[in-house]
Amino acid sequence: MSRSPPPPAGAPRAHASSTAVARLAGVSQSTVSRVFSAGAAVSADVRERVLKAAAELHYKPNALPAILQTGRSGIVAVVVGGFYNPFFTEFLRCVTSLLRERRIETMLVDTSSDDNLDDIVGELSRYRIDGVISALAIRSTRVARKLEGAGIPIVAVNSKKFGNLRTVSTDNRSAGALAADLLIDGGCRTLAYLAGRESTAQTERQRGFLKRINDRQVAPPQHVVAGFSYEEGYAAALELLSSGSRPDGIFCVNDLVAIGALDAIRIEFGLSVPGDIQVVGFDDIPMAGWRGPDLTTFHQDMDALALGSVTLLAEAAPSRPIVIPPRLVLRGTTRPRDVAVTP
Amino acid sequence: MSRSPPPPAGAPRAHASSTAVARLAGVSQSTVSRVFSAGAAVSADVRERVLKAAAELHYKPNALPAILQTGRSGIVAVVVGGFYNPFFTEFLRCVTSLLRERRIETMLVDTSSDDNLDDIVGELSRYRIDGVISALAIRSTRVARKLEGAGIPIVAVNSKKFGNLRTVSTDNRSAGALAADLLIDGGCRTLAYLAGRESTAQTERQRGFLKRINDRQVAPPQHVVAGFSYEEGYAAALELLSSGSRPDGIFCVNDLVAIGALDAIRIEFGLSVPGDIQVVGFDDIPMAGWRGPDLTTFHQDMDALALGSVTLLAEAAPSRPIVIPPRLVLRGTTRPRDVAVTP
DNA sequence: TTGTAGGCGTTATCAA
DNA sequence: TTGATAACGCCTACAA
Secondary structure (H helix, E strand, O other), rough: OOOOOOOOOOOOOOOHHHOOOOOOOOOOOHHHHHHHHHOOOHHHHHHHHHHHHHHOOOOOHHHHHHHHOOOOOEEEEEEOOOOOOOHHHHHHHHHHHHHHHHHOEEEEEEOOOHHHHHHHHHHHHHHOEEEEOOOOOOOHHHHHHHHHHHHOOEEEOOOOOOOEEEEEEEOOHHHHHHHHHHHHHHHOOOEEEEEEEHHHHHHHHHHHHHHHHHHOOOOOOOOEOOOOOHHHHHHHHHHHOOOOOOOOOEEOHHHHHHHHHHHHHHHOOOOOOOOOEEOOOOOOOHHOOOOOOOOEEEEEEEOHHHHHHHHHHHHHOOOEEEEOOOOOOOOOOOOOOOOOOOO | OOOOOOOOOOOOOOOHHHHHHHHHHHHHHHHHHHOOOOOOOOOOHHHHHHHHEEEEEEOOHHHHHHHOOOOOOOOEEEEEEOOOOOHHHHHHHHHHHHHHOOOOOOOOOOOHHHHHHHHHHHHHHHHOEEEEEEEEOOOOOOHHHHHHHHOEEEEEEEOOOOOEEEEEEEEEHHHHHHHHHHHHHOOOOEEEEEEOOOOOHHHHHHHHHHHHHOOOOOOEEEEEEOOOOOOHHHHHHHHHHOOOOOOOOOOOOOOHEEEEEEEEHHHHOOOOOOOOEEOOOOEEEEHOOOOOOEEEEOOOHHHHHHHHHHHHHHOOOOOOOEEEEOOEOOOOOOOOOOOOOOO
């Protein structure tokens, strides 16, 4: 029997195979296989002998041949769009936790844009991943089409729906409308919106906000494009206030931008929040609850988003989009109020 | 030729194999394999024909048989100890980015404790991962030993060294000493330390801090066990100050604890920082640089930690531990000073 | 309950 | 430069 040359000293010794275990236990390879696959019929005596041999050889079943055989890898790729934003890391936490419960492994992909998602998924498909969960929304038809061509089920969060794409979203538009109500009911009359860059979530929030403002016959808000980071929020607020305008209510595309804006308003301009200006964010990241920012915001229900993603991915065929309602979290950057807010 | 039954309608169609491509291109399977493995000799003519056929069939080489054959998967598991702490997420960001450059995939593991790391790695070894990078330090000999038994190279950050374990660490002890110097030179005489729970990093920071304080003949600091989160830092500061003591300098085990403490000090007690109390953190997470906290802290060089981890993992045999110097970042929670700090 | 044999889709080896 | 053939380690019939 021909054998491979011995591994160089110091190198991790090769993994034992089921054949090796079988030899040591004096049984056939298939018997070893049976012992390690749930619900197969093996006599207690043989099972014990096999397990003993396996332990002795540090045997761990090799998943790869099984995948090769069955076509299912038990691996899901999770895509995030940057670790700077706790929205992504929280989502990642929830998803990996759910996947782990289901004994599925997570392959992590971090990318700044969905533009190259098709390439990344193509690359990952070499590992026969069972699916993709993307916290990054898909924007272009080109990418959506190529992803479909890869033949791997894909769930995207807060994304527009394309073809077979499965989507789970927070109801961003309603939240935008609610934000408008909140500020207007709180007495604001000169509103501003600190926007993100192109993304479905951002567009929807903005749309809901503008629509409700218009419906309630309040003057349209000033619009400043910030981005999604603390620094961009800070800079945008600086720009806004330096221009001489003094809005009394600001809705921000997310919490990082809102916290940046807050710091600029309070520290750079010495204005009071919510006295002079009320501020509303989006996401309810942990820092929004810190005593410093104490930010009023909309909670994105990560558990629901994650559970929805995992569930949709598990389904055989793409089903209807899942929409999760946001939850308003009232904190110290808006005026205390008794009136109930209705969508 | 026997064929498997056709896939159910709607199911993602099966991936094409190199054999299918070979048939279509009119060459042998080995030739297709050569075309897709770098640096193999194939005539331009044949290569073109194969690539055309491959494109037509959406062919992507299946990595699994290759792994089976070569024993190398191109997958590394990265372990983090909770997404609440930007230290972990930043590390994760740097590591995945470096791995991606090297065309290695990241399998993500999130676990609250290193106690079950051996089980997790055992589970992952089924995928024949090439190695493990753990941002979580390894504390117990039992786990270290079992990990060694798995025969997979492992790098741990800020960890004690066990056997074959490869380690990359920030020089936590020196940083602790520097923190003592900084506060004492800044005029502090009644110091306090907000500690984390058992971990090598925490112990080392504390040890360096205490030693330098002792060396400089300043009274030993008060010691409160907080933990590693914002909430725990807040609670610990509350406890410390409610007990009636008024330290004038506090060193915190990490930035989250420090920011929690800051909020308690400023908001709950109305004290001035750095006027009444100076505060020093550790890690230099992004929030430490926000205008609100504006926290003086020690920067952990994530790029260096990540690069060290990836490099150590790539080495054939475990080599010497890598130690990264921390960098003091002076901000607004300590008094401005001109004197240079020397270790 | 256990063993035998074929096949999954690559890489590696050797011959042509 | 190309092709045939043997692994890699498991799962899945099917036979004993």
